[in-house]
Amino acid sequence: QIQVVESGGGLVQPGGSLRLSCAASGRTLSAYVMGWFRQAPGQEREFVAFISGSGGLTNYADSVKGRFPISRDNAKNTVYLQMNSLKPEDTAVYYCGAALVAARTENTYGYWGPGTQVTVSS
Numbered sequence: 001q002i003q004v005v006e007s008g009g010g011l012v013q014p015g016g017s018l019r020l021s022c023a024a025s026g027r028t029l030s031a032y033v034m035g036w037f038r039q040a041p042g043q044e045r046e047f048v049a050f051i052s053g054s055g056g057l058t059n060y061a062d063s064v065k066g067r068f069p070i071s072r073d074n075a076k077n078t079v080y081l082q083m084n085s086l087k088p089e090d091t092a093v094y095y096c097g098a099a100l101v102a103a104r105t106e107n108t109y110g111y112w113g114p115g116t117q118v119t120v121s122s
Contacts, residue, residue: 009116022096
């Protein structure tokens, strides 16, 4: 019903910024809660942020709140994660997922992209 693909990852210095994009196809994007998760080397996958179908509700992990605003443009079938003030500990593969209900838990999201690598290093 929906397919998602992430883009925008890369290498950035500490304090820098990146904007990740999640492009969706298939069912109308507004029907889905969209979430970002990340997985660092040797660590478990963790929740980063989600945004409701209309964009009216957002939720953030404490580690990124105030730094990584999430947004969506349903007309463009795209969700964004603007990553500012990046830290080395933000280094991870970032995944975009789609869900029918809002949650912080990985198993709530039934559709996933392949991920995009973000590396924060000097």
